[in-house]
Amino acid sequence: MSKYEAGLEKLMEYTLSDNKDVPSHLKISEDLESIAPDVGKYIIEFAYGDIYSRSGLTNQQRALITISSLVTQGTEPQLELHINTGLTAGLTEKEIVEAIIHLIPYTGFPRVLNALEVAKRVFTMRTEE
Numbered sequence: 001m002s003k004y005e006a007g008l009e010k011l012m013e014y015t016l017s018d019n020k021d022v023p024s025h026l027k028i029s030e031d032l033e034s035i036a037p038d039v040g041k042y043i044i045e046f047a048y049g050d051i052y053s054r055s056g057l058t059n060q061q062r063a064l065i066t067i068s069s070l071v072t073q074g075t076e077p078q079l080e081l082h083i084n085t086g087l088t089a090g091l092t093e094k095e096i097v098e099a100i101i102h103l104i105p106y107t108g109f110p111r112v113l114n115a116l117e118v119a120k121r122v123f124t125m126r127t128e129e
Contacts, residue, residue: 003050004041004045006048006049007044007046011044011052013089014088014089015088028040029041029043029044063082063089063091064095064096066082067079067086067096068099068100070115071100071107071115072107076114076115079115083119083122087126097119100115103115
């Protein structure tokens with residue numbers, strides 16, 4: 001199995017149960033194809049093939065770490081995507097909210113408030129579907 005195939009297989013573990021996030025993850029590659037065609041390959045091969053495929057953490061733990069990192073960086077578009085994948089991986093809404101709140105002393109109220117708005121939007125969208 002190639003590194004790309006291994007990465008794609010791992011990505012499917014985070015998105016397969018609802019199959020709605022797969023297009024979002026792969027759309028990133030398509031959107032950058034004309035300007036940076038290798039970036040999509042890097043995401044699949046490196047992030048999912050090398051990093052997410054390591055042993056030692058569950059998919060839920062990895063998702064929570066990723067969500068926390070994105071909150072501290074203030075990257076709302078990526079946060080929305082990864083809150084979705086975290087829920088698909090088995091995180092509860094409560095776990096996600098508590099992790100975000102836990103970041104207040106480390107990243108501040110503005111980023112946490114923004115992240116909670118993103119989480120609320122994701123939770124609502126998933127409930128309506």
